[in-house]
Amino acid sequence: MIVFNFDFYNPTRIIFGKDRLGELDQLVPAGARVLVTYGGGSVKKYGTLDKVKAALGGREVYEFGGIEPNPKYNTLSKAVEVVRENNIDFLLAVGGGSVMDGTKFIAAAAPYKGEPVNLLKIGLSKVKAAIPLGTVVTLPATGSEMNNGCVITHEDKKFPYFSKLLFPQFSILDPTLTFTLPPEQVANGIVDTWVHTCEQYVTYPAEGRLQDRMAEGILQTLIEVGKKTIDNPTDYDARANLVWCATMGLNGLIAVGVPQDWTAHMIGHELTAMFGIDHGKTLAILQPSIWKVLKEHKHAKLLQYAERVWQITGGDEASRIDLAISKTRDFFESLGIKTHLADYNVNADKINDIVKALEKHGLTALSETRKVTLAVSRQILEGAM
């Protein structure tokens, strides 16, 4: 095995900690025409939006609310009109992954000459310009605050996009802004962070020794603080550690030079699109089953995971791996997340439809080795019942 070549570049400025919102005045260009984007309104209810607007004093500030979970192209295209009509030159996303992802799409679509809908097909990697953006994170989960990717939903399909122009210029990570989250959303975020990390780690050995240690460090930290931060939402230290793990889980660092397996996200996207199951929950449903089905391919890394993350060293290798998988499931369940499809009223008679959707979307060779064919996806779904 030879360590893979890699590039790493991440220019997002992180502003982490308590009482940092006032710094927006330094972070957002003076005189900017700002569109503040947000989701369902909790940032209004809990006062975050007012604080943001106060910090932006002196600038022309517009608002666009209502970006839904799994942000939809149709919603975002309305924001694109607002940007164009008002000559907005800075976007400030205040929310979680959906608001941040949606705002990235708006940033790329607004300067695009032509119908934004065309971008759904051609993707964002080739756009020549994007409106600069910053974020204020209110939900630790997706890592969108420190990467250049976004996932947009259109007509029951989720499209993942990347563009070197879409790194946020800055992201404010104030753990106290997340204290008011419902426990269920915190749990979803923990699972999302967990599975992001595993998707860059539980593959095959690639001599990315430090990357592995970092991934294990995120998982160990989530085990230490996960249930604690759900049970005690205002425990600052626990929440702060979760917030930083969520960001580090998908800012590119644990990905350098190692293989990646995004099977859980890819199949999970179909479950969200078809049945409306929360993104984090789809991952909790799929992860244990994926590992059971792929345990021979992932043998070496699952064994390493069992030993280093769960301290499982006794028994034969197969039983160590089985125990690690069941501990993973128990961890998700301990956060209040159900891990079987049937828990979400999706029964075995739906598997055909899910497999058809995967086929329709070209997701016929998933995982780090592209061995997850439709037949393997079917096995995974059967195991997830």
Added chain:
Amino acid sequence: MIVFNFDFYNPTRIIFGKDRLGELDQLVPAGARVLVTYGGGSVKKYGTLDKVKAALGGREVYEFGGIEPNPKYNTLSKAVEVVRENNIDFLLAVGGGSVMDGTKFIAAAAPYKGEPVNLLKIGLSKVKAAIPLGTVVTLPATGSEMNNGCVITHEDKKFPYFSKLLFPQFSILDPTLTFTLPPEQVANGIVDTWVHTCEQYVTYPAEGRLQDRMAEGILQTLIEVGKKTIDNPTDYDARANLVWCATMGLNGLIAVGVPQDWTAHMIGHELTAMFGIDHGKTLAILQPSIWKVLKEHKHAKLLQYAERVWQITGGDEASRIDLAISKTRDFFESLGIKTHLADYNVNADKINDIVKALEKHGLTALSETRKVTLAVSRQILEGAM
């Protein structure tokens, strides 16, 4: 304990892996007037310089060699003249930490209106402009390739500087370019990386859980690959892991939100300036003694270090810490690095002079708690005999 607030920003682009030098053509602006800086000539001897110049084809390329270990202001000021006389607009450092650090100083000093020597006093943090720079790393050690700091020597004192303008635009980390290093230099680099990591980790507990895990990951990786990469310099995987650990050890990530104790570097700089002991070796001499003297202050983190880095869990706490310290010393010695001052012909009668130098340079309250007074530094030096 409440997690510290922090900022993180690091825009350096990393180009990691085999056969990446050709990409200089894309990385360095077309039409740039480039000054390639280097050290004692091994980059000439082993052909790296020729490859660099070939990759820069079409650009006006100047050379400045002879930047010495612990780069001296007097040398660098000559390069500043070359830059000014030839309207250089890009600097490319090809070498190890000294070449990279020296080149950062050149980058800041050349556009400075006034005598560069004045910058030694006022520092670099206030300079308003710097010439953009990139690096090609030939010695994994200092992390200078992915941070905005440098250490410059003038009249037997080492001055550490930082400036937001001095992040390299890019750094090429090709492990094969380091294969020709003498084992002694590799060993020095391993110790430098090790001690950088410890200086951001063995302090007091601060709820930086992931940062701790990452620091431990670097140390564990160095234990795994350190001796291996000295014994088998062309083992690509081992060397690649060392290279990445060296960069990650001082790019700011393990430092976020945690206390830092730079005692070993501060006292070590005096040992280098006074006795010419290699930088890495000064750290190997000081680290074990610092921990012995400060083991009460650092009790909790030393215990964590013993358990997580060296898997020491038996015996009472004091003996676990003692064992961890002696294992640290053994690790340095296993790399061929002597860890006692007397090994370098510095005897107890020199301690007064060293303490006087610390006093003269204002280094009278070192460590994360500023408890390392001159009296404590004396104890550390006595323990390092």
